[in-house]
Amino acid sequence: MVLKLKIYNLSIHEIKNKLENREVKAIEIVEANLNRINSVENKVNSYITITEDIAIEKAKDIDKKINNNESIGVLGGVPMAIKDNICTEGILTSCGSKMLENFTPPYNAMVYEKLLSEGGIMLGKTNMDEFAMGSSTETSFYKHTKNPWDINKIPGGSSGGSAAAVAAGEAAFTLGSDTGGSIRQPASFCGLVGLKTTYGLVSRYGLIAMASSLDSIGPITRNVKDAALVLNAIAGYDSSDGTSINKDKVDYLNGINDGVKGLKVAIPKEYFDEDVSDTVKKSVLKTAEVFKDLGAVCKEVSLSSTKYVMATYGIISEAEISLNFARFDGIRYGHRSFNYKDIESFVKSSRSEGFGSEVKKRIMKGTYWLSKDNYEKYYKKADYTRKLIKADFNNVFSNYDIILTPTVATTALEIGTNQESTTTKKKLDGYVAAANLAGIPALSVPCDFDKGLPIGMQLIGRAFDEKTLLRAARAFEKAINLNNILST
Amino acid sequence: MKTIIGLEIHVELSTKSKIFCGCKVDFGGIANTRCCPVCLGMPGTLPVLNKKVVDYAVKAGLALNCNIAKESIMDRKNYFYPDLVKGYQITQYYSPLCQNGFVEIGEGKNKKEIGIKRIHIEEDTGKSLYNSQNITLLDYNRSGVPLIEIVTEPDLNSGEETKEFLESLRDILRYIGISDVKMEEGSLRCDVNINIEDEEKKTRSNITELKNLNSFKAVVSAIEFEENRHKLLLKEQKNTVKETRRWDEVEKQTQVMRLKDTEEDYRYFPEPDILRVVLSEEEINKIKEELPELPKDKKNRWLEEFKLPEYDIEVLTGSLELASFFEETLSYSNNPKKVSNWIMTELLRRLKECDVELSAVKLTPKNFGKLLNLINEGIISNSAGKKIFYEMFENGGKPEQIAQNKGLIQIDDMDAIEKVIKEVLHRNPQSIEDYKNGKDKAFGYLVGQSMKAFKGKGNPKLINKVLQKLLN
Numbered sequence: 001m002v003l004k005l006k007i008y009n010l011s012i013h014e015i016k017n018k019l020e021n022r023e024v025k026a027i028e029i030v031e032a033n034l035n036r037i038n039s040v041e042n043k044v045n046s047y048i049t050i051t052e053d054i055a056i057e058k059a060k061d062i063d064k065k066i067n068n069n070e071s072i073g074v075l076g077g078v079p080m081a082i083k084d085n086i087c088t089e090g091i092l093t094s095c096g097s098k099m100l101e102n103f104t105p106p107y108n109a110m111v112y113e114k115l116l117s118e119g120g121i122m123l124g125k126t127n128m129d130e131f132a133m134g135s136s137t138e139t140s141f142y143k144h145t146k147n148p149w150d151i152n153k154i155p156g157g158s159s160g161g162s163a164a165a166v167a168a169g170e171a172a173f174t175l176g177s178d179t180g181g182s183i184r185q186p187a188s189f190c191g192l193v194g195l196k197t198t199y200g201l202v203s204r205y206g207l208i209a210m211a212s213s214l215d216s217i218g219p220i221t222r223n224v225k226d227a228a229l230v231l232n233a234i235a236g237y238d239s240s241d242g243t244s245i246n247k248d249k250v251d252y253l254n255g256i257n258d259g260v261k262g263l264k265v266a267i268p269k270e271y272f273d274e275d276v277s278d279t280v281k282k283s284v285l286k287t288a289e290v291f292k293d294l295g296a297v298c299k300e301v302s303l304s305s306t307k308y309v310m311a312t313y314g315i316i317s318e319a320e321i322s323l324n325f326a327r328f329d330g331i332r333y334g335h336r337s338f339n340y341k342d343i344e345s346f347v348k349s350s351r352s353e354g355f356g357s358e359v360k361k362r363i364m365k366g367t368y369w370l371s372k373d374n375y376e377k378y379y380k381k382a383d384y385t386r387k388l389i390k391a392d393f394n395n396v397f398s399n400y401d402i403i404l405t406p407t408v409a410t411t412a413l414e415i416g417t418n419q420e421s422t423t424t425k426k427k428l429d430g431y432v433a434a435a436n437l438a439g440i441p442a443l444s445v446p447c448d449f450d451k452g453l454p455i456g457m458q459l460i461g462r463a464f465d466e467k468t469l470l471r472a473a474r475a476f477e478k479a480i481n482l483n484n485i486l487s488t
Numbered sequence: 489m490k491t492i493i494g495l496e497i498h499v500e501l502s503t504k505s506k507i508f509c510g511c512k513v514d515f516g517g518i519a520n521t522r523c524c525p526v527c528l529g530m531p532g533t534l535p536v537l538n539k540k541v542v543d544y545a546v547k548a549g550l551a552l553n554c555n556i557a558k559e560s561i562m563d564r565k566n567y568f569y570p571d572l573v574k575g576y577q578i579t580q581y582y583s584p585l586c587q588n589g590f591v592e593i594g595e596g597k598n599k600k601e602i603g604i605k606r607i608h609i610e611e612d613t614g615k616s617l618y619n620s621q622n623i624t625l626l627d628y629n630r631s632g633v634p635l636i637e638i639v640t641e642p643d644l645n646s647g648e649e650t651k652e653f654l655e656s657l658r659d660i661l662r663y664i665g666i667s668d669v670k671m672e673e674g675s676l677r678c679d680v681n682i683n684i685e686d687e688e689k690k691t692r693s694n695i696t697e698l699k700n701l702n703s704f705k706a707v708v709s710a711i712e713f714e715e716n717r718h719k720l721l722l723k724e725q726k727n728t729v730k731e732t733r734r735w736d737e738v739e740k741q742t743q744v745m746r747l748k749d750t751e752e753d754y755r756y757f758p759e760p761d762i763l764r765v766v767l768s769e770e771e772i773n774k775i776k777e778e779l780p781e782l783p784k785d786k787k788n789r790w791l792e793e794f795k796l797p798e799y800d801i802e803v804l805t806g807s808l809e810l811a812s813f814f815e816e817t818l819s820y821s822n823n824p825k826k827v828s829n830w831i832m833t834e835l836l837r838r839l840k841e842c843d844v845e846l847s848a849v850k851l852t853p854k855n856f857g858k859l860l861n862l863i864n865e866g867i868i869s870n871s872a873g874k875k876i877f878y879e880m881f882e883n884g885g886k887p888e889q890i891a892q893n894k895g896l897i898q899i900d901d902m903d904a905i906e907k908v909i910k911e912v913l914h915r916n917p918q919s920i921e922d923y924k925n926g927k928d929k930a931f932g933y934l935v936g937q938s939m940k941a942f943k944g945k946g947n948p949k950l951i952n953k954v955l956q957k958l959l960n
Contacts, residue, residue: 093532105532107533109532205534208531209532212761242535242536242537242761242762243534319757323566323755326574327575331626343624370755
């Protein structure tokens with residue numbers, strides 16, 4: 001099947017090739033994407049802000065450099081979009097919230113700075129669940145993003161705009177943030193590769209925090225090699241992030257095609273429980289067969305702490321949210337109420353008006369977990385079970401190289417599905433949040449389709465071992481050659 | 489009845505930059521000119537701990553005899569206030585950097601150790617200012633200035649004792665160079681917790697917290713005011729209310745600020761944005777080695793070594809700068825009492841007159857020592873010495889050169905002296921006669937006349953010698 005891809009659907013590597021061979025100009029690529037945005041955005045709603053002028057200017061600049069045989073960086077001429085909780089100097093950074101509807105940061109996030117310096121072309125800021133709290137991009141104050149594979153379905157969340165933009169051909173890649181699966185889950189729903197990086201590998205400076213100890217930034221791309229390329233650009237120590245880890249620079253593309261012969265793959269039985277749909281179960285287990293055929297060793301293991309993941313994630317993330325969101329008081333930036341009589345009522349009404357209900361709910365729950373009488377009862381316990389979960393992973397990784405699981409229990413849900421029940425929550429986030437609690441890398445790769453909707457499988461790796469994850473995912477991707485590019 | 493006092497002291501550290509960002513630490517300045525996205529707690533920014541702040545706090549901990557934690561964490565203290573930019577203050581609650589130290593106060597029988605419960609590092613908040621229309625104005629220059637909080641055990645028993653402790657503490661902190669410890673500029677802030685125990689009746693008044701104490705004097709006055717208030721109430725079989733009171737400097741009394749009936753819930757939480765503060769044994773030892781001799785040790789050593797009066801030592805050890813100046817001068821002019829006298833009279837007076845710091849003066853210990861030597865050796869007179877001192881104080885320079893240039897060197901050329909004195913004798917035949925007839929006064933008169941002839945530059949010892957020779 002050789003389908004001539006439209007320019008807006010090219011992968012990063014394809015764009016790089018074409019630019020290098022002078023088959024196409026950067027401005028043509030950018031215009032193709034901008035045209036695509038023009039024609040589909042009213043259906044998909046991927047973007048909160050589109051930075052057309054910046055994109056065109058940068059594309060012209062890249063073309064000039066190409067003409068002058070100057071270096072353009074590893075992402076030179078590649079159109080990209082950034083999740084709206086990553087600070088971009090001079091460009092609205094709203095976090096999908098009314099609270100920051102006028103917030104234009106005077107500084108860049110380190111990741112954005114790095115992408116710019118590598119020649120990436122900024123198309124805009126993508127829609128997201130308000131402050132990244134949600135699993136469907138429906139809690140955004142601005143709009144509902146639709147799943148490009150079926151616009152009646154959710155794209156997943158919270159990085160739903162970032163995933164939908166890539167799936168719909170509105171950007172070659174995007175950055176998302178992942179606090180409890182927010183990159184991998186929408187990547188799975190939209191048929192893309194989504195990588196949650198090891199905590200400390202990619203600088204969080206400029207990422208508007210949801211839960212500081214869980215947040216990490218990563219790419220959403222059309223294929224595994226693209227993910228490795230973007231990771232090359234964004235990974236590395238940053239002295240402005242106190243949790244950034246100083247390690248030797250790794251080239252994630254180097255050896256990516258080396259295959260999986262002898263690779264030990266663990267398949268934890270707890271991740272194939274009754275909440276996972278049969279098709280998803282079948283599809284993901286089929287991938288184990290692919291790995292075996294490629295020479296990997298796959299064995300069932302147990303991660304018995306999995307039953308604590310949702311409760312632990314809930315308490316820890318909400319606890320940190322309740323503190324991180326205290327700074328939004330309307331005094332220095334953000335939404336400002338005119339309905340007040342003193343400082344206390346000013347802060348109260350600014351926050352009441354600025355935050356949506358999901359944010360308020362989590363702040364209240366987090367405040368409860370941390371109140372004097374509950375700190376030991378809930379937070380301390382969650383902190384302890386988090387250690388158990390970490391230990392559980394370490395234990396598996398002493399015998400295995402990677403862990404294979406479904407990314408989500410189902411394919412994309414209908415827009416408007418009630419997500420309040422514990423089961424629905426678990427179906428959406430229950431298989432992805434553990435990697436955040438353990439601080440380890442995980443990625444979602446498309447592995448199959450069910451009734452025209454993509455299914456993703458998740459690979460989880462050792463801390464700072466993104467290389468093995470990407471190599472395994474690449475071997476799999478090559479082997480099954482799934483067409484995950486939307487043709488219309 | 490016994491007074492029980494414990495202190496909570498905040499000290500601003502004089503590091504070059506703030507605790508979590510690169511902004512400059514300095515007192516005052518135009519409002520909101522010394523802040524950046526980090527110290528304003530803007531969304532997306534992250535705090536990065538300034539290692540110097542840890543070093544400074546460890547210095548304080550070591551100087552105050554504390555145990556230093558090899559591993560400690562930062563915590564968030566959560567409350568809303570307009571001058572608190574993140575809605576929480578980054579501090580240390582669960583594991584402070586330094587614990588269980590003490591400061592020794594008093595002499596001889598009155599010697600006493602005041603326990604230091606803990607010292608932790610934290611960030612300062614901004615400042616709320618109120619204008620005449622009662623509008624709140626916010627200045628965030630102070631936001632993120634590094635602080636240490638020192639908490640004492642309730643070991644103090646009077647206002648005077650508290651003052652003595654605070655003075656010792658101030659001297660120590662100043663010596664180790666971690667703060668300028670100025671109460672009036674807020675770089676030293678002291679809150680007092682006080683209550684009274686009736687040992688006979690075995691009753692205790694409820695603890696009062698005292699704030700707004702802007703000088704050592706205010707601390708003493710407020711403590712004494714509270715002592716009386718608590719004692720009176722206890723005598724009347726009543727008790728104080730657990731509350732925070734502020735010292736009113738005008739009314740000279742304390743006033744209720746707020747009740748402390750319910751403890752505020754700060755929801756302390758380990759700061760996830762900052763990794764553990766880890767110190768190795770070597771790092772701690774290195775800081776220990778860099779500590780200067782502390783005031784008390786220095787005083788004891790000087791008492792032994794230099795045999796100076798206690799008063800002199802007290803004055804000379806007043807600041808590390810002055811003490812170092814004294815000791816360095818001694819290495820050029822080894823006469824402790826003479827050096828001490830000159831410092832205490834001429835140098836300190838001049839500093840006061842000109843209202844300058846020692847560090848700003850061009851006079852060096854080396855030149856100062858040499859000047860004193862010139863005087864001792866009789867090469868210049870005491871009064872010429874003072875003139876040279878003034879010159880060196882203003883403009884620096886070497887004393888021999890100044891003496892030369894200003895013609896202040898005493899003439900000690902024997903032939904020249906003999907020539908002048910012969911003339912003096914020639915003009916005063918009557919005095920020679922008187923001297924030969926045994927009138928000692930006449931000799932004195934001739935010395936005086938000779939000195940006059942030398943216009944003050946004559947070396948008195950030589951004049952005496954020559955006169956005697958010529959007369960006999």
